[in-house]
Amino acid sequence: MTTNFIGKKSAAAGGWGALKSCGKRLLESGAPLSGARTLLKANQPDGFDCPGCAWGDPEHGSSFEFCENGVKAVSWEATEKRATPAFFAAHTVSALKQLSDYELELNGRLTHPMRYDRASDRYLPVRWEEAFAEIGAILKSLDSPNRAEFYTSGRASNEAAYLYQLFVRLYGTNNFPDCSNMCHEASGVALRQAIGVGKGTVLLEDFEKADAIFVIGQNPGTNHPRMLGDLRRASLRGAEIVVFNPVREKGLERFSDPQDKLEMLHGGSTSIASRYFQPRLGGDMAAVRGMSKAVFAADDAALAAGLPSLLDRAFLAEHCADFDAYRAAVDATSWEAIEDQSGLTRAEIEEAAQVYLKAERVICTWAMGVTQHIHSVPTIREIASFMFLRGNIGRPGAGLCPVRGHSNVQGDRTVGINEKPPAAFLDALEQHFGVAMPREEGHNVLAAIGAMLDGTAEAFIALGGNFARATPDSRLVAEAMGRMKLTVNIATKPNHSHLMPGEVSYILPCLGRTEMDLNSKGQSQLISVEDSMSMVHGSAGINRPASPHLKSEVAILAGIAEATVGNANVNWQELAEDYDLIRRHIEATIPGFEDFNTRLRKPRGFHLRNSAAHREWNTPKGKASFYTGTLPSETVHQRAARGENRFALQTFRSHDQYNTTVYGLDDRYRGVYGERQVIFIHPEDLKALNASAGDRVDVVSEYDDGVERVAKSFRFVPYDIPRGSIAGYYPELNVLVPLGSAGTESDTPTSKSIMVSFRNRRQAA
Numbered sequence: 001m002t003t004n005f006i007g008k009k010s011a012a013a014g015g016w017g018a019l020k021s022c023g024k025r026l027l028e029s030g031a032p033l034s035g036a037r038t039l040l041k042a043n044q045p046d047g048f049d050c051p052g053c054a055w056g057d058p059e060h061g062s063s064f065e066f067c068e069n070g071v072k073a074v075s076w077e078a079t080e081k082r083a084t085p086a087f088f089a090a091h092t093v094s095a096l097k098q099l100s101d102y103e104l105e106l107n108g109r110l111t112h113p114m115r116y117d118r119a120s121d122r123y124l125p126v127r128w129e130e131a132f133a134e135i136g137a138i139l140k141s142l143d144s145p146n147r148a149e150f151y152t153s154g155r156a157s158n159e160a161a162y163l164y165q166l167f168v169r170l171y172g173t174n175n176f177p178d179c180s181n182m183c184h185e186a187s188g189v190a191l192r193q194a195i196g197v198g199k200g201t202v203l204l205e206d207f208e209k210a211d212a213i214f215v216i217g218q219n220p221g222t223n224h225p226r227m228l229g230d231l232r233r234a235s236l237r238g239a240e241i242v243v244f245n246p247v248r249e250k251g252l253e254r255f256s257d258p259q260d261k262l263e264m265l266h267g268g269s270t271s272i273a274s275r276y277f278q279p280r281l282g283g284d285m286a287a288v289r290g291m292s293k294a295v296f297a298a299d300d301a302a303l304a305a306g307l308p309s310l311l312d313r314a315f316l317a318e319h320c321a322d323f324d325a326y327r328a329a330v331d332a333t334s335w336e337a338i339e340d341q342s343g344l345t346r347a348e349i350e351e352a353a354q355v356y357l358k359a360e361r362v363i364c365t366w367a368m369g370v371t372q373h374i375h376s377v378p379t380i381r382e383i384a385s386f387m388f389l390r391g392n393i394g395r396p397g398a399g400l401c402p403v404r405g406h407s408n409v410q411g412d413r414t415v416g417i418n419e420k421p422p423a424a425f426l427d428a429l430e431q432h433f434g435v436a437m438p439r440e441e442g443h444n445v446l447a448a449i450g451a452m453l454d455g456t457a458e459a460f461i462a463l464g465g466n467f468a469r470a471t472p473d474s475r476l477v478a479e480a481m482g483r484m485k486l487t488v489n490i491a492t493k494p495n496h497s498h499l500m501p502g503e504v505s506y507i508l509p510c511l512g513r514t515e516m517d518l519n520s521k522g523q524s525q526l527i528s529v530e531d532s533m534s535m536v537h538g539s540a541g542i543n544r545p546a547s548p549h550l551k552s553e554v555a556i557l558a559g560i561a562e563a564t565v566g567n568a569n570v571n572w573q574e575l576a577e578d579y580d581l582i583r584r585h586i587e588a589t590i591p592g593f594e595d596f597n598t599r600l601r602k603p604r605g606f607h608l609r610n611s612a613a614h615r616e617w618n619t620p621k622g623k624a625s626f627y628t629g630t631l632p633s634e635t636v637h638q639r640a641a642r643g644e645n646r647f648a649l650q651t652f653r654s655h656d657q658y659n660t661t662v663y664g665l666d667d668r669y670r671g672v673y674g675e676r677q678v679i680f681i682h683p684e685d686l687k688a689l690n691a692s693a694g695d696r697v698d699v700v701s702e703y704d705d706g707v708e709r710v711a712k713s714f715r716f717v718p719y720d721i722p723r724g725s726i727a728g729y730y731p732e733l734n735v736l737v738p739l740g741s742a743g744t745e746s747d748t749p750t751s752k753s754i755m756v757s758f759r760n761r762r763q764a765a
């Protein structure tokens with residue numbers, strides 16, 4: 001069989017399939033029993049925060065919330081496998097480079113600090129003190145602190161992130177490229193413009209009260225499985241769940257809740273989406289504008305009939321700016337333009353608008369399907385505008401909910417990982433520490449890559465993550481990484497970003513979330529994280545560290561800081577010994593953290609106040625601000641439709657991966673097994689290409705900058721996806737994402753709309 005990698009899709013998300021997959025995962029980790037014990041402490045008041053995602057934890061209900069992908073994340077970290085010095089001695093870096101992401105991380109947890117040895121092309125063990133001293137010496141030797149880049153992946157705790165930003169700013173730069181630059185940056189930018197705060201406004205309880213929940217550009221069945229539980233409960237009590245997603249995603253269709261014994265026993269499942277709309281890639285802004293247009297038309301008709309307005313006129317008058325201009329912009333957008341750009345019919349959009357009109361309380365959630373396009377900021381502004389029409393913000397059961405990715409990506413930004421820090425924060429740091437802070441805007445991910453490519457960046461430090469694989473044009477980034485004077489990766493497992501050593505390169509192994517973090521007196525240290533609903537809670541691991549040589553992220557950063565900027569202004573070791581002291585600095589310099597150490601120790605932590613949720617608007621106009629611009633003149637899919645052999649490609653996640661970490665080669669919900677080099681495509685498009693399921697092609701990026709970008713040998717999977725829109729997995733396809741293609745105002749790589757063509761088709765053999 002040539003297409004034997006294409007199989008049955010799960011009938012529903014969750015259910016026994018999820019339990020089976022978990023059992024398998026625990027067995028593979030080599031520690032089934034301790035793994036199971038570890039799981040019982042995930043997201044518990046006295047346990048650790050699950051490193052899986054940033055979905056909130058329920059206020060009540062203390063029982064363990066089962067989550068398949070949480071299990072994978074936990075057992076991935078709690079594995080018994082070890083990438084020891086013997087492993088690195090046995091393989092040259094050139095040899096390790098030949099491994100896939102999956103094969104590489106399969107080697108397990110790092111155990112010793114390692115330094116690259118060019119002569120033998122191997123990583124050799126090194127003493128921590130030597131590592132810190134050399135890193136500090138190189139950082140101090142650079143012509144300017146702006147020649148170093150300090151990356152953060154969103155798993156870092158608040159304490160580690162705060163210490164990091166403090167060290168880097170004392171060193172003298174705001175160069176903080178951050179994974180959120182590739183993720184929800186557009187949400188932050190757009191929401192700050194629209195409502196004056198770059199975060200979502202809802203709490204988990206609001207999902208119990210909403211009459212309608214719009215889920216746009218998100219695949220919670222895979223990426224936020226615990227959200228499915230909340231959607232299922234909403235669906236069971238009759239709330240409408242309206243999905244916008246070009247791809248038919250199983251988790252959004254049906255879910256069998258492993259928490260529900262009856263449902264499990266009877267093999268039943270609950271349908272999630274009550275309406276499922278499949279726009280073309282990047283068509284959401286047009287779809288949402290279409291809904292607003294339908295709402296205006298219905299309101300006009302109601303008023304003409306002498307009925308009360310369907311809009312929340314009181315909210316609009318008291319709280320909003322630019323309502324008339326928005327109305328004018330919507331009126332000026334034709335249904336023809338809306339249908340062409342969204343790929344939905346007017347009737348479908350009017351149907352969705354009816355749901356909105358019937359619901360008293362509406363929540364809108366979104367993720368990468370919205371944020372990784374050129375016009376993501378306008379799209380989110382449009383979503384906010386649509387929600388303002390009926391006052392769906394700042395009251396129970398209603399609001400905006402960007403669903404974050406990494407488990408503490410939101411917290412990292414809150415505590416200062418920001419290349420454009422607000423002046424008030426820098427003022428507070430200066431006052432508290434008595435030292436001048438750098439004021440020059442720093443580098444985000446794309447600016448950092450630019451500096452690495454043109455040679456102005458000479459040092460790259462990563463607090464977690466897999467920079468070279470997560471970023472666009474991964475081949476170019478890898479080359480640039482190899483030209484650095486210094487690269488340092490603080491990590492739990494080996495990944496490809498560690499295999500592009502510069503002149504001097506270190507891999508510094510750290511504790512993971514699930515592990516006990518003990519200071520030199522044996523006292524356990526608590527860390528804190530912030531979830532998508534702005535709840536801050538504590539996290540303490542329970543497992544023995546993977547190796548006695550590991551240090552916590554905080555201790556590693558303290559070591560580097562001491563060797564680089566010294567102890568004149570901050571006693572780094574003291575902070576590393578007692579995280580309560582770090583939290584006192586956070587409390588003194590960041591609003592909302594009053595009484596941090598006490599409140600953190602309450603069972604579910606505490607909520608960081610969100611001004612917009614209280615209908616206070618810290619926007620330039622002091623009001624909730626409508627968007628007044630036009631739709632983009634054309635999207636990638638519209639351009640693709642005009643050419644031959646042109647497609648709009650999105651890169652998404654399989655059910656068996658965590659970003660660049662590949663757990664396995666299956667994507668059960670989409671019916672793909674043992675293969676990741678695939679392209680999901682509409683059957684009619686396949687026919688038009690004269691191709692069949694399983695055929696291989698090379699995928700070529702069509703971007704006008706003279707650079708050739710090819711992903712070789714991908715196989716077709718016919719799928720329920722709009723014509724002209726195709727999909728495949730990240731990070732394998734990152735070689736196709738052009739560095740030059742980024743979101744307006746967000747600078748986020750456009751990983752969900754890449755113009756491509758196919759070349760060199762071979763029949764499945």
Ligand SMILES: Nc1nc2c(c(=O)[nH]1)N[C@H]1C(S)=C(S)[C@@H](COP(=O)(O)OP(=O)(O)OC[C@H]3O[C@@H](n4cnc5c(=O)[nH]c(N)nc54)[C@H](O)[C@@H]3O)O[C@H]1N2
Pocket residue numbers: 052053054069183216217218219220222223224244245246247249279280281282283284367368369370404405406650651652653654655657658659752
């Ligand atoms: N298990 C697991 N959990 C994770 C992660 C993981 O890799 N694995 N990653 C974490 C991180 S960092 C993040 S940011 C989140 C990501 O969570 P998601 O945003 O759910 O991640 P993606 O897999 O990129 O899925 C994007 C979804 O948007 C749809 N989509 C793509 N383009 C469009 C569009 O133009 N319009 C609309 N309406 N939909 C579109 C895709 O079909 C897909 O269903 O998950 C977090 N949680």
Ligand SMILES: Nc1nc2c(c(=O)[nH]1)N[C@H]1C(S)=C(S)[C@@H](COP(=O)(O)OP(=O)(O)OC[C@H]3O[C@@H](n4cnc5c(=O)[nH]c(N)nc54)[C@H](O)[C@@H]3O)O[C@H]1N2
Pocket residue numbers: 105152153154155156179180182183184368372405406463464465466467470471490491492493494495510511512513553651652653658659660661730731733734737751
């Ligand atoms: N084409 C395309 N590109 C994308 C995306 C996409 O959808 N499509 N999504 C983007 C998004 S949303 C994001 S968030 C980024 C993700 O980018 P990153 O955050 O940089 O990538 P991850 O794959 O999450 O990082 C995995 C590595 O983190 C390390 N790690 C794991 N746990 C810990 C820990 O506790 N501490 C430390 N120090 N290290 C740890 C391990 O060594 C592991 O190899 O990728 C972006 N890139």
Ligand SMILES: [Mo]
Pocket residue numbers: 179182183184404405406
């Ligand atoms: Mo993300």
